[in-house]
Amino acid sequence: MSEERIPRQVEEADLGAHSMSPQEAFVHSCIDGVLNVEDIADLTVLEPALVAESVERMISLGLVEWVEAKVSSAPPAAQLVEDVEIDEALQDKILQTFKRADRLNHYELLGVTTNSDRAEIRKAYFALSKTFHPDSYYGKRLGSFKAQMEVVFRKMTDAYEVIGRQQKRDAYDRYLKRSIVVSAAEEKISRVEERAQAMSKALTRAPVAERQAEPVDPEAPSRDWQPSQAPSKQSRSVVSGSPDHERMQRKRELLEKRLRGRSRRPPRKSEPVRSMPAPTAKVGAKTALRDLTRSLKRTAGVTGGVDRAEHHIETARLAEASGDLAAAATALRMAITLDSSRSDIQEQYRRVNSHLRVQLLDIHREQAKYEEDNNLWAAASISWAKVADADPKDAIAPRRAARALLSAGGDLRKARDFAQRSLDLAPDSLEARLLLARIYIQAGMDNSAAKELDEAAKLDPGHEMVKNLREQLAG
Amino acid sequence: MERVIGIDLGTFNSCVAVVESGTPVVIANRGGYKVTPSMVAVTEGGKRLVGHIAKRQAVTNAENTVFACKRLIGRKWDTPQVKNTIQTTPFHIVEGPHGDCRIKMRDKVYSIPEISAMVLQEMKMVAEDYLGEEVQKVVVTVPAYFNDNQRQATKDAGAIAGLDVIRIINEPTSAALAYGFGKNIDRTVAVFDLGGGTFDISILEIASTGVFKVISTAGDTFLGGEDFDQRVIDWLVEGFQHEHSIDLRQDRMALQRLKDAAEKAKCELSAVTETEVNLPFIISSARNEALHLQRLLTRATLEELTADLVDRTVQICELTLGEAGLNKDEIEDIILVGGMTRMPKVQERVSKFFQRDPCKGVHPDEVVGLGASIQGAALVDDSPELDMVLLDVTPHTLGIMVVGGYFEELIPQNTTVPTSRSKPFTTVRDNQTAVKILVLQGESRRAEENELLGEFILTGLRRAAAGQVEVEVTFEINADGIVSVHAKDVETGKEQSITVTATSGLTEDEINEMMVDASDFAVSRREDEASEKVRQEAETLIAEIERLFPEVESIVAGSDFGRDAIDKAKGVVDNARTLLEHGDIAALQDELESLGRTQRMFKGVVGKSA
């Protein structure tokens, strides 16, 4: 699974201090921290590989950085120096492992790979045990490190107990794989709307002919500008007057305008053109423009002027064929953004999306079951809640969500709502009644609990737990 | 570095070991035995006897001789096991103030930890005699399947004995430690420990890096040699009843003799195929004629009588293996521990079950004590050959009682210790200031069927509306397998105080009181030993003088000087005798010199004339 890579401008970077090619400058101007490399390619009609190349170079110059998928760990806060009898290297090791332990999967925590065999895993765990078991430092002053070591040791042991036993490992591997699929899919889904919006915005900044389908704000600044330099007859491979041709032309114009000194970055607004000190830029805007034109020509030559929407549809087709519905749905959504006139794309998008939902639902169910089996109640409550939210007719999911919340010691109000929802869907479910009663008892709402138990007793007067709970409430 | 000894506090026998220059050794007691019977007696004169000396007088002092008290430690009065034991023991078991069991000997009531403390103290002294220095720190072993109450009570016993119990470890784990020590092996092993009172099975991974990890453990703390003996006793008693219509169990002395005979026969049958139980004058009939018990017991009969007990051990093995998630063929060695594993049938069944012959070269009586000493040394000693870590598990599921009398699991069995688990508790009423938590251990869904460890009451909660106060309670199991509970207010982060009620354990005051008692005994025992020496020396001298007396008299009676000397010698001996009778050891000590002089003089007279 390739990770989505989103560039972002480095706020404090000094653009003027580096030489950039017009293409890089162009790409730089499109970087907003939301659009990914693909999107920028769509926007610039440059090959994604070229965009990536430009981005990489700008990263090496310190002008751009990748947006981290997950928030990276903050630099270690200055530690209070504790008077303990273990050396600093060990202290550091304990502290770092303790901090990271929660974010690591079982393999990462033990410092092995998913391909490591049992002997390797065992060796790794045993070596770590000696470092992290408090007995290794018996009689020594460990201060707060003792508690940290115990936590780390416990987590490592949990990890070993799972991936050190083939059966459990197989189940865990499946779980892990599904987790990766799910989080990647969810990440994609959660990002796609944002990307689509950013894309629309960027496109309206540079409106092109084929975007009539989108409402175009007549007041948009993009409307106002006029090409200040007549475009030379450029690409031979792009037929003059074709949508591609027009798009490219407008972009070039856009770039030209920017090269003339209107940096998008507010602090540099007043700075003159020389703030784009590409070797070419030094010679002047004209040369820069010529370079750009050349590069655009090259691009067009490569892409052959392929419609980017079409490109996304193709991507979607391939993704769907390989089973990656999230990628397919995402591609289609972007295609819609690029060409909202085509109802067939929208139709496809709806279809793929509903498949994706079903698929995710199934995965969440599987995940929830694994979590239940392994007493991961908090995680199970989240998974079941997702299932319940996605499938409002399912009576079981909300019940299981409620049960997981109860077991996890989670939010009882939420648990009550879920249990109630399950009961509404299946009023004759003894289990749901009982669960609701138990939640009420846990919350100290004895009267409500008693009411539910009365109902439950009607369903099955001989039920042991119902009897016990009623007795206890009465007594 | 302080020395740490390891004590295997057995139901039947105890054993003490120490690591000396890197090698673990078992320490023999004064009698030269490497194991000491875990027996305690109080004589008519109020003297306390421990070990072999207590065992020797058991038949004549059955009511005041306690054995196998480990079967009662940490147990509640009101349990079938205790009821069962009361039926079959010659000494008096009574109910204690905490619903616990106590033992009455000669009008004094002792807690079980107190009795165990006496055994521990004896073992401590065995070690001290050998090492020639005082010992404080000790690692004590317990059956792996012991619950928290039993572990806690064992720790209390250590405290009463004036020992610093630095760690409690499980017997099978300890055995594995001794087995793997210095071997540099990577192996998965099973330890099958069938002792006098308890049965344990543990599956472990041993790593050449010195890590010993228990994968799973199970057992029965009420299954051991005692039960085998009981089957033989029942068989003998029933046969006798059939013949003479007399129930021998009603007579405490007969019962004690039966016990000894049954155990002896059982042990013999490990070597031979039949043996005769012969107990002359076991009881008198209604018509006052002496009756004898005489019966032939074959190995086959013994095996038949105890078949279900052996079956049970194998069932538990199966269970544990399942828990470990391992196949039989993944077990690379079997370690047999405990005296009962000498029984051929037991060996046969174990070999058959694991499809492999058990390891030879492990001494079943000593290996547990040795392991304990290794663990002790490994903890305090930083040298590389003792660089090892023991990763043990908790044998029982820890949980709390929830509404409806159900048991909610918090820490499942076979979780590696130390471990902990936090759980939020919320107030359910306005201005609620206390929350009660019942902590239990066991595998049953119903709380009442599990072992109650204690009632913890969180007190002094903030006054607030219902549901506003959330307390995070942390349940912790330490490396000893002992449970503790802490709580803190989630919002304020304030530690919440916890009161423990309803445990069967001893209070701190009680422990302190008993501690004084035991150490008094330790001093008096030491004194006893010194005075015993004086007494013996005096007795020897007197006997010698008296033996020579007639001869000396006949030689020197003629002279005045001789008569004077003889009168003087008579006076010395008479005086010493009186002092001996009154037990005035200090004065006797002073008399030793004149006794010695007299004896030398007598010898001189006899020698010269010869």
Ligand SMILES: Nc1ncnc2c1ncn2[C@@H]1O[C@H](COP(=O)(O)OP(=O)(O)OP(=O)(O)O)[C@@H](O)[C@H]1O
């Ligand atoms: N040769 C033998 N054959 C059969 N049984 C024997 C033999 N030798 C000893 N035993 C039995 O072994 C038991 C004592 O074993 P051991 O000394 O290992 O127990 P323990 O360690 O005191 O008890 P536990 O470990 O259960 O607390 C007694 O029941 C004894 O009768």
Ligand SMILES: [Mg+2]
């Ligand atoms: Mg034993």
